[in-house]
Amino acid sequence: MYTQALNAGAVGAGQPPGEDAALLAxxxxxxxxxxxxxPNDAMPEAYRRTLIRQISxxxxxxxxxxxxxxxxxTRAPSLRRKAALLAKVQDECGHGxxxxxxxxxxxxxxxxxxDQLLTGKAKYSSIFNYPTLSWADIGAIGWLVxxxxxxxxxxxxxxxxxxxxxxxxxxxxxxxxxxxxxFEIMLTLARGTSAQKAMAQDALDRWWWPCLMMFxxxxxxxxxxxxSTRWKIKxxxxxxxxxxFVDATVPQAHFLGLTLPDPDLRFDADSGHxxxxxxxxxxxxxxxxxxxxxxxxxxxxxxxxxxxxxxVREAALAFAAKRQAKQAA
Amino acid sequence: xxxxxxxxxxxxLVSYLLRRADDALVLGHRLSxxxxxxxxxxxxMALANMGLDLLGxxxxxxxxxxxVEGRGRDEDAFAYWRDERGYRNLLLVEQPNGDFAxxxxxxxxxxxxxEPYWRAMMASGDxxxxxxxxxxxxEMAYHVRHCAEWVVRLGDGTAExxxxxxAALTELxxxxxxxxxxxxxxxxxxxxxxxxxxxxxxxxxQRTVIQVLAEATLEAPPAGFMRRGGRSGRHxxxxxxxxxxxxxxxxxxxxxxx
Ligand SMILES: [Fe+2]
Ligand SMILES: [Fe+2]
Numbered sequence: 001m002y003t004q005a006l007n008a009g010a011v012g013a014g015q016p017p018g019e020d021a022a023l024l025a026x027x028x029x030x031x032x033x034x035x036x037x038x039p040n041d042a043m044p045e046a047y048r049r050t051l052i053r054q055i056s057x058x059x060x061x062x063x064x065x066x067x068x069x070x071x072x073x074t075r076a077p078s079l080r081r082k083a084a085l086l087a088k089v090q091d092e093c094g095h096g097x098x099x100x101x102x103x104x105x106x107x108x109x110x111x112x113x114x115d116q117l118l119t120g121k122a123k124y125s126s127i128f129n130y131p132t133l134s135w136a137d138i139g140a141i142g143w144l145v146x147x148x149x150x151x152x153x154x155x156x157x158x159x160x161x162x163x164x165x166x167x168x169x170x171x172x173x174x175x176x177x178x179x180x181x182x183f184e185i186m187l188t189l190a191r192g193t194s195a196q197k198a199m200a201q202d203a204l205d206r207w208w209w210p211c212l213m214m215f216x217x218x219x220x221x222x223x224x225x226x227x228s229t230r231w232k233i234k235x236x237x238x239x240x241x242x243x244x245f246v247d248a249t250v251p252q253a254h255f256l257g258l259t260l261p262d263p264d265l266r267f268d269a270d271s272g273h274x275x276x277x278x279x280x281x282x283x284x285x286x287x288x289x290x291x292x293x294x295x296x297x298x299x300x301x302x303x304x305x306x307x308x309x310x311x312v313r314e315a316a317l318a319f320a321a322k323r324q325a326k327q328a329a
Numbered sequence: 330x331x332x333x334x335x336x337x338x339x340x341x342l343v344s345y346l347l348r349r350a351d352d353a354l355v356l357g358h359r360l361s362x363x364x365x366x367x368x369x370x371x372x373x374m375a376l377a378n379m380g381l382d383l384l385g386x387x388x389x390x391x392x393x394x395x396x397v398e399g400r401g402r403d404e405d406a407f408a409y410w411r412d413e414r415g416y417r418n419l420l421l422v423e424q425p426n427g428d429f430a431x432x433x434x435x436x437x438x439x440x441x442x443x444e445p446y447w448r449a450m451m452a453s454g455d456x457x458x459x460x461x462x463x464x465x466x467x468e469m470a471y472h473v474r475h476c477a478e479w480v481v482r483l484g485d486g487t488a489e490x491x492x493x494x495x496a497a498l499t500e501l502x503x504x505x506x507x508x509x510x511x512x513x514x515x516x517x518x519x520x521x522x523x524x525x526x527x528x529x530x531x532x533x534x535q536r537t538v539i540q541v542l543a544e545a546t547l548e549a550p551p552a553g554f555m556r557r558g559g560r561s562g563r564h565x566x567x568x569x570x571x572x573x574x575x576x577x578x579x580x581x582x583x584x585x586x587x
Contacts, residue, residue, distance in 0.1 A: 066365040066373075073361045074571075077578040077587040078405050079354075079391070082361070083384045089364045090377035097370050135578055135587075185587075193585050301365070309368025311493070312429045315486025322485065 019045060031232050036162040039105040047231055051161050052106050054233065056113045059099035060124035062092045063117070064298050068132040069141060077135055084181055085138060091174045098170065102163040118303050126284060127214050129292030136189050136196075136203035142182015144204075144211040144249065146175045151245045152215065160232035183252065190256040197257075204253065205261045212276070213284040215242040221281075243273055250274045333583070335402070335410045341517040342455070343398050344417065345524060347407065348514075348560055349461075350390035351418035354408055355568070356439060357383030358575060359426055368429055375475055379436065382468040386461060393457040409579035413569045414562040421504035423559070423568040427497065430490070433479045434497035440472035441537040442508045445530050454522035477541045484545025491547070498542075499550050506555025508534065514560075 024044055030037065037043055066089050073089065076082035100110045116122035127145055132138065153175065156168040189200035216222060216238040228234040236244075250267075253260050264277030286292065337343060360380030367373035391404035421439060426432045447469055450462035483494040509527045511519075518524035542549055558564065579587070 063365075063370070070364040073364055074358065074574050075578055077409075077582075077585075079384065079388050079408055080404075081587055082358075083381060083388070086361050086364065086377055086381055086384065090374055090381070093365075093370055093373045093377070097374070100370075188587060192587075193582060195582060196585055305366045305368075308366070309372075309429065311487070311489050312368035312372075312483070315490030316482050318490075319482040319486040 028230070031160050031230075034232075036165065037160050038162045046227070047233075048106050050228060050231070050233060051164065052103055052108055055099055055103040055106075055164055056108075056116070057123050057125075059096045059103060059113065060117045060122055061128065062096035062099060064124045064128045064302065065145075066092050066096075067298055067301055068128055068130070068294075069138060071132045072135060072138050075135070076138075081138075081185070088142070088178055088181065091178070095167075095171045095174070098167040102167045105163045114306070118299070118306055120290075120299060123288065125214060126287040126292060127210050128298060129287050129295045130206070130210050131294050133206070134199050134203060136186070136199040137207070139182050139185030139189060139200065140203035140207040142178050142180075143186050143252070144182070144207050145214070146178040146182060147249060148211050148214045148245050150175050150179060151241050151248070155235040155241075158232070158235065186256055186258075190258060200256070201258050204258050208261050209279065209283070210287075212242055212246070212279055213281075213287075215239075215245065217281065217284070218279075246274050246276055333410075334412045335406060335415075337394075337398065337402075337407070337411065337415065340397070341514045342523065343394050344514050345518055346390050346394040346397065346458075348417040350387045350394060350407065351416050352422050352439075352443075353383040353390065354387035355416070355418045355571065356422035356436070357381070357387060358571060359422065359432070360436075362426055363432065372429075376432075379468075379472050379475070382465075382472070386465050386468070389457070389461050389464075393461075396457075405579065409576045413564055413572055416559075416562060416564065416568060416572070418559050418564075418568075419504065419507050420556055420559040420565055421501065421507065423565060423571060424501065424504065425567055427500070428493055429479075430483055430493040430497040431500065433476050433483065434494065435501055436472060437476035437480050437541070438501060438505055438538070439508075440469050440476055441541075442530060442534045444469035444473050444537075445533040446525065446527070449525040449530070453524070458523065473537065477537075477544075480541050480547070481545040484542070484547040494545065495547055498547060502550040503554060503556045507557045507559060510557060510560065512560065 023042055027037075027042065027044055027047070030041075037047075069085060069089050069092070073082065073085055076085050100113060103113060104110055113122070117124070127148075132141070150172060153168050153172050157165055157172060159165040159168065186200055186204075189196040191197075219237045219239045222238060250260065250265065262277045264275070266275055267273075268275045287295070290296075337347065339347070357380045360376050360383065363373070363376045363380075365373065367376055387408070388404050391407045394407060395402045395404070419439075421435060424431070424435060444466060447462040447465040451459050451466060453459045453462060480494065483490040485491070509531050511527055515524055515527065519526050539549060556565075579585075
């Protein structure tokens with residue numbers, strides 16, 4: 001799925017000692033000229049670290065994001081939906097793989113990043129700490145969560161770092177397919193039986209606010225995104241992206257005949273935007289701090305898969321070593 | 330849409346199609362249970378791929394069963410509205426995932442059979458079965474390759490992986506006899522040029538299995554009692570749980586479209 005503007009700011013404000021000002025200036029010139037930065041190019045250490053953090057958070061989100069949807073794979077209500085959901089969960093895994101590969105170009109091994117996730121050091125998108133309680137949640141995730149991911153990621157297709165930008169182009173194509181598929185699930189439910197419509201409304205009620213939180217804290221409260229902006233890692237602020245998402249999504253909810261769970265939502269004719277009510281930022285802080293409904297389950301499931309698979313990975317390594325020894329002999 | 334569980338009037342061809350469709354659906358469902366739980370991310374992708382192949386095969390076969398039966402039933406009517414006793418799949422494919430070795434050995438034993446099976450079915454007198462064969466044969470060839478690589482790695486990997494692979498073989502071997510079973514349904518369709526004689530698949534299956542096990546430094550378990558019953562709806566206890574989970578949402582909302 002995608003990364004969250006959790007701490008989208010650059011790591012470390014100042015340059016490390018010894019990193020020369022001329023290098024920084026040359027780097028900034030290249031970025032300003034919209035030249036893509038490639039893995040072997042000189043880059044400031046803070047740029048590298050910021051990207052590693054952002055790309056790996058994004059990768060972790062894709063991998064953790066397999067869980068809430070995987071929760072309905074064995075219960076999908078039709079064979080067509082079952083196959084589509086399995087393909088989607090597989091796509092998310094593929095996104096995780098490209099993104100870990102993009103992070104590896106910055107000089108860090110996938111194993112180390114995975115370790116950061118398993119030990120709870122790394123963050124992933126808070127949205128995946130909410131449970132999928134009905135089939136409609138699968139529709140809501142595709143429509144809203146993939147939809148929010150697209151808003152965030154389309155600008156990343158022009159990110160200054162080449163491997164990340166290229167990964168995003170591929171990922172965005174698939175996310176928009178997921179978004180349409182999710183919307184279509186919601187549409188089927190909304191036009192279905194009264195029980196199905198209620199299921200769709202309940203899912204929207206539960207997912208709407210957490211989706212708005214996906215864009216991260218309000219601009220007023222988030223510091224240090226200046227460097228990321230200057231380096232063209234981030235091109236729009238959290239609030240700008242959130243507003244775009246709301247403007248795009250409200251008419252879709254109306255088309256579905258569903259009600260957004262926000263009594264303050266109204267269209268402002270002067271600005272041409274939908275104005276929405278206050279977001280519960282305490283909830284976001286709580287979920288990020290580990291107290292969301294599923295944080296513990298998500299990490300436990302990831303650890304369990306990792307530990308259960310250890311003997312398989314060891315076997316593969318042992319086998320490869322034997323083959324190599326045989327070839328050498 | 331069915332108001333309750335359906336009973337299919339099984340002509341030989343309908344029965345035959347349901348057997349193949351049920352094999353593919355149940356095994357595909359088992360593979361989907363792995364999503365997000367595989368030993369590596371690459372393997373998560375591969376297991377999902379194989380699951381998707383099988384779901385695709387199942388859907389084509391159910392759709393054809395619906396046409397042949399001629400009562401307006403679609404793929405979901407067969408998948409979601411038949412009870413356990415109406416399911417016609419092999420006992421092998423309904424066995425639980427167990428550890429990764431069990432899943433891989435199960436997939437290997439099935440694919441080593443399904444690949445030559447579908448290849449032979451490309452010559453079926455039933456045009457749809459022949460078309461499914463053309464697609465499934467390629468898919469199952471990949472399953473054989475992928476699983477054979479793992480069987481070899483596990484067998485010739487560490488002491489632990491070897492023990493697990495051997496245990497998986499012992500556990501699943503008694504379910505392999507059913508692959509080659511022939512009953513009245515088969516005989517009718519073999520005579521009509523629609524089905525292949527499964528007895529002719531025993532030799533290619535054995536060749537693949539023996540060759541891969543040899544490379545894996547594993548041995549085939551000794552011939553012994555073979556379990557059967559899947560084709561006539563006498564299953565192991567595992568299938569009922571799988572179906573309960575798979576069918577509950579569809580069945581709690583009769584008449585709903587998804
Ligand atoms: Fe994704
Ligand atoms: Fe997605």
